[in-house]
Each structure stands twice: as structure tokens, then as C-alpha cells.
Amino acid sequence: MHPDELSARRQLAACYRIFALLGWTEMIYNHITLRVPDSATGGTATEGARGSPHFLINPFGLHYTEVTASNLVKVNLAGDVLDGARHPINPAGYVLHSTLHAGIEGAHCVMHTHTTAGVAVASLASGLSQSNFYSAQLHGMVATHDFEGITIHAEEGPRVLASIGDKQAVILRNHGLLSWGRTLPQAFAVLWTLQRACEIQLATQSMGAPLPVPEAIAAKCTRDSLQFDPRHGAGQDVFDALVRQIDRIDDSYKN
Template sequence: MNAILKPAGKPGMHPDEWKTRLELAACYRIFAMLGWTEMIYNHITLRLPDSVTGGQKQFLINPFGLHYSEVTASNLLKIDIKGNKLDDSPWPVNPAGFTVHSAIHDNLADAHCVMHTHTTNGLAVACSQGGLAQNNFYSAQLHGMVAYHDFEGITVHADEAPRLLKNLGDKPVLILRNHGLLSWGKTLPLAFVRLWTLQRACDVQVAQAGLGPALPVSEAVAIKTTHDSFQWDQRFGAGQDVFDALVRQVDKIDASYRT
């Protein structure tokens, strides 16, 4: 847990749960600040630590009906691996929100955080036949890290999960064709910088598309670039420093997520 959030705790709640709630609520506000929102849709899910759950798989997710800018540490929903609510919140869980997330959380041991977006440029690349192009600084940092899953409609059917998991394998980012972007990570900050890098790669690709043929990045250079990308390295925080900086920006705008 980063020092920036400095959780004071909440009476009657395990302090580790409150820390987790603060981190996830801050992330929802970061997404809102960056414009990575889709009305009341899309989701970021984060597993609660074993110190809270006793080893059971329990997660936090946004209340269905709230904009990301309305999410707070207190109103996040606690759910089980099947998406059932474990608290008395009046807000429902979006069934389309946890079908994909639960499959990844349940089958990848290190998938403690899962993020999904429908950003315009991310969706544009997801709709393109060639997918992500290896032609810019950001896509070159994702060599061998991107998986693809074909569109099967709104993700409410559990029978899609085995096919999605097979296509995902152990890759940390997923382009859902005709649909959007997804990332997962052992920590929330790592999942975030993975998604941010994929989003930036899509932004550049879409902006460049109108300028004619792009200069390709060779596979050898892409492999080297991905290896040298310090943002994936635990020695450099694996996204923690980036996340902390954005939390500070959110706090300047609206710190109500802390309630």
C-alpha cells in the first residue's frame, strides 16, 4: 500500500480492507480524471488480502449505477468469486462486469487486480484487423505481452470464460476484439501502468494512422525495449510511483473518494 493514501482506518473494519478500499477508490477517480470512463459501465476489480478474508477469494468492485467520479472507499461493493454481494449495500453488481473479471481472478493466481476500458482509441484498435501495431515507443514496450480474444457479444455468459482464458494464457494485457482493452496484475499499480502503456500505444497508433505508412519497430528492438522498460521492474516500484503521482493529482481535484 502506498504512503500517499495514508489510511486512517474505519471503525469496525479490518485496516487492510480499508487500505484496499482506498487504493481502489483512488484508482476509479484516476480513471475519471483521465477520461477512461463509459457512463456507469466498465470495471476495476481488486482482490481483498487474505488477512481480511482468511484465504477466501473476495473482491471489491464499483457499485452499478455510479459514475467513477462518485465511487468512494465506503461505497465499493464486496463480492465473492461468483459476483454475489457480501455486504448490505443497496447498489447492485453489474452481471456483465464480473463475468470476465471472475474468470481471470479465479484462474490466474497473480491476477489480484483486473481493469477493463472502452476508450475510443483502445476500441478503435480493438476493431482494426491488424490489432496493435508494433510501430511506436509504447507498443514496443509490450512485445510478447498482448493477447487477443474474439468478440462474442456482451460478456454475461459464463460459457465464454474458457475460451477467453485460453486466448489470454499468461499474457498481462488483453485486447478484446471489437470491444476494448483489459489488463491484470499482482498489484493495482502494475495493472494500471500496463493498461496505461497499452492505451498510449493505441492513442499514438490512431493519431499516426492518418499520416501514411508508419515506420515499423523491428522485433529485436521491441524485445530489447520491453526488457529495458523499468516500469515493469519491482526495483522501480512496478507502477507505484506513477500511481502515487496520479493520486496526488486526484487529491487536488476532489478527495471525497477517501470517505
């Protein structure tokens, strides 16, 4: 195996374990997908079949705590399983992820969750409230897409892309949360911030009406927040710290 693919596999497998640690699991469902580096596939996506993009996804039927570098499934944009992987994938998950990978330049990693806080906020008519420290850091960064049922129909793809535009934090109405990033740590930083915003909103609304953050202040918070900026690591330091925690608990994801 090309060393760059092995590195990507270990990073993604570690991320699945981190999601499990944080409680962002949904039995055997939901997905994190990551593009295999072009250096490991033979070139760029414009160079023909050998250079077409490949992606890694969790094997369908395994809990996130069972995901390892070796059992991740490699697929192409069509969802065809490559390299004779032993496990199938969940088509309902990959349709949505492949839409973003193919349709958004730089969407090298896509994450999707059904956390209680995320689905709850996604099910509110008012959606995400600009009323806490975390949502204020996402000013102008959040897209919403209306619920169209289980995401198994490719014809929904253009509407998903139109809803998202260039926004990296996405609320799928009545469904859950999604993020994408140019790197896995960046996608994680966006999703973590969106998840925290939903958690705090849920707690606030259980006590009363949220106190809105003024537009100008929220815009300033987003400008001042450096955690998504590639020039400041784009979440790499936070992700590395969590990987070290996983390593102390169980490093079998590297296998």
C-alpha cells in the same frame, strides 16, 4: 472494518477517480476490480468459506467520479454481494473479471476500458501495430481474444483464459482493452502503456502508414522497460503521483 480492507478500498476508489481524470470512463459502465487482502478475509482461498477470496467492484449506476471507499461493493467469486451493500453490481462486467481472478494466478487486480483509441485498435483486423515507443515496450506481452458478444456467459470463460495465457495486456477484439496485475499499480501501468500505444497508433494511421519497429528492437525495449517490474516499483510511483493529483482536486473518494 479491517484496516487492510480499508486501505484496499481507498486505493481502488482513488483509481476510479484517476480513470475519470484521464477520460477513461464509459458512462456508468466498465470496471476495475481488486482482491481484498487475505489478511482482511480470514486467510487464503484454500481455507474454506471464511477464507475464500473477496473482491471489490464499483456500484452499478454510479459514475466513476461518485465512487468512494465506502460505496464499493464487496463480492465473492460467484458475484454474490456481501456485507449487505446498498448498491447492485453489473453482472456483464463481473463475469469477465471473475474469470481472470479465478483462472490466473496473481490476477489480484483487473481493469477494463472502452476508450475510443482502445476500441478502435481492437476493431482493426491488423490489431495493435508494433510501431511506436509504447507498443515496443509491450513486445510479447499482448494477448487478443475474439469477440463473442456481451460478456455475460460464463461458458466463454475457458476460451478467454486460453486466449490470455500469462499475458497482462489484453485486446478484446471489437470490444476494448483489459489488463491484470499482481497489484493495482502494476495493472494500471500495463493498461496505461497499452492505451498510449493505441492513441499513438490512431494518430499515426490518420497521417499514413506506421513505421514498424524491428522485432529485435522491440524485444530490447521491453527488456529495458522497468515500469512493470516489481523490483522497480511496478508502477507504484506513477500511481502515487496521480493519487496526489486527485487529492488536490477532490479527496472525497476516501470517505
